[in-house]
Amino acid sequence: MSARLIVDLDAFAANLRLVRERIAPADHMLVVKDDAYGHGLLPIVRRAHAEGVRWFGAFDTATGRTVREELGPDARIFVWMLESAADLSAAVDADLDVGVGNALLLEDLAALGPRPADALRPRVHLKIDTGLHRNGIRTEEWPDAVARAAELQRAGVLGVEGVWSHIAEASDAEDDAARALFLQARQTAAAAGLSPGFAHLAASAAGFTRPEFREDLVRIGAFAYGIAPAGGPDADSLGIVPIASLRAEVITTDGTHAHVGVGSLDGIPSPFGGMLSVRTPGGVRRVVTVRADRLIVEGWDGMTVGDEVIVLGAGGLHTATELAERIATIGEEIAVRISPRIERVYPGAPAR
Numbered sequence: 001m002s003a004r005l006i007v008d009l010d011a012f013a014a015n016l017r018l019v020r021e022r023i024a025p026a027d028h029m030l031v032v033k034d035d036a037y038g039h040g041l042l043p044i045v046r047r048a049h050a051e052g053v054r055w056f057g058a059f060d061t062a063t064g065r066t067v068r069e070e071l072g073p074d075a076r077i078f079v080w081m082l083e084s085a086a087d088l089s090a091a092v093d094a095d096l097d098v099g100v101g102n103a104l105l106l107e108d109l110a111a112l113g114p115r116p117a118d119a120l121r122p123r124v125h126l127k128i129d130t131g132l133h134r135n136g137i138r139t140e141e142w143p144d145a146v147a148r149a150a151e152l153q154r155a156g157v158l159g160v161e162g163v164w165s166h167i168a169e170a171s172d173a174e175d176d177a178a179r180a181l182f183l184q185a186r187q188t189a190a191a192a193g194l195s196p197g198f199a200h201l202a203a204s205a206a207g208f209t210r211p212e213f214r215e216d217l218v219r220i221g222a223f224a225y226g227i228a229p230a231g232g233p234d235a236d237s238l239g240i241v242p243i244a245s246l247r248a249e250v251i252t253t254d255g256t257h258a259h260v261g262v263g264s265l266d267g268i269p270s271p272f273g274g275m276l277s278v279r280t281p282g283g284v285r286r287v288v289t290v291r292a293d294r295l296i297v298e299g300w301d302g303m304t305v306g307d308e309v310i311v312l313g314a315g316g317l318h319t320a321t322e323l324a325e326r327i328a329t330i331g332e333e334i335a336v337r338i339s340p341r342i343e344r345v346y347p348g349a350p351a352r
Contacts, residue, residue: 031221
């Protein structure tokens with residue numbers, strides 16, 4: 001395969017510094033779900049840790065365990081998609097912070113029983129559903145849930161470390177209403193005898209633009225990789241830079257068009273035919289068709305097999321977000337579509 005995703009870890013580090021400055025004094029929880037948004041999990045977490053990031057949002061237990069194995073004990077790793085009691089137990093054994101968004105998970109924790117004095121006690125972040133309905137304990141069930149969590153904490157079964165939620169980031173008014181529910185939920189938790197050390201509500205967009213939403217932690221994923229929000233300010237306005245560049249070589253020509261070795265099976269959506277332009281040695285050229293294994297691109301004088309074409313991202317004509325908006329989706333979806341069979345290259349990174 002001629003395609004490769006060039007990931008600039010120095011640009012990533014610059015984004016991390018910008019994030020840290022923008023959300024201070026809150027800490028940055030770097031979200032690394034979906035193989036670090038398609039950029040490659042291990043090189044990303046290594047560099048982030050070297051840059052001082054200590055909180056990682058891993059989404060699922062398998063990813064969290066991989067990050068733990070790579071970084072050792074000097075990291076807090078938060079997971080919130082727990083598929084079973086066995087999955088939950090594995091997360092606890094790996095010393096992961098666990099997001100609990102329903103009463104059944106609390107009972108799964110209760111079934112683990114009190115932990116021995118020298119064992120890891122589950123670190124729990126209780127999630128209140130503030131209206132997005134992306135799991136979370138509903139407001140009418142919250143008083144009973146925090147009372148049960150307080151009971152289990154007194155019994156030595158778990159420790160409630162945080163209260164958190166997702167917001168829709170759809171409008172300021174909707175987010176204000178969600179925040180009001182969140183603040184009320186924290187008061188209810190305190191009345192039940194809980195005193196969690198962390199609260200986290202905001203993700204990338206609210207974390208950058210609404211200081212009152214930052215709390216103790218801000219979960220930022222997309223912005224750290226230079227992926228701007230669809231329909232919102234662009235990367236230049238935010239100060240972030242795309243860290244990846246998808247490049248591929250010409251694999252054949254037909255005299256009129258160049259056939260570039262990346263296609264829909266590699267993650268380029270088929271509708272991009274006619275709406276995507278790429279940077280070639282002969283200048284900007286339009287993609288005529290997206291086939292399963294290649295792009296058919298308008299030709300140029302002197303085109304030849306092996307010529308490099310920048311398809312999207314850094315150095316190209318379009319960012320992932322710009323293209324996403326054309327097919328009514330978000331930039332991170334374009335990023336995670338890039339096939340894992342495409343080689344990820346990290347110029348200047350130490351060999352492992």
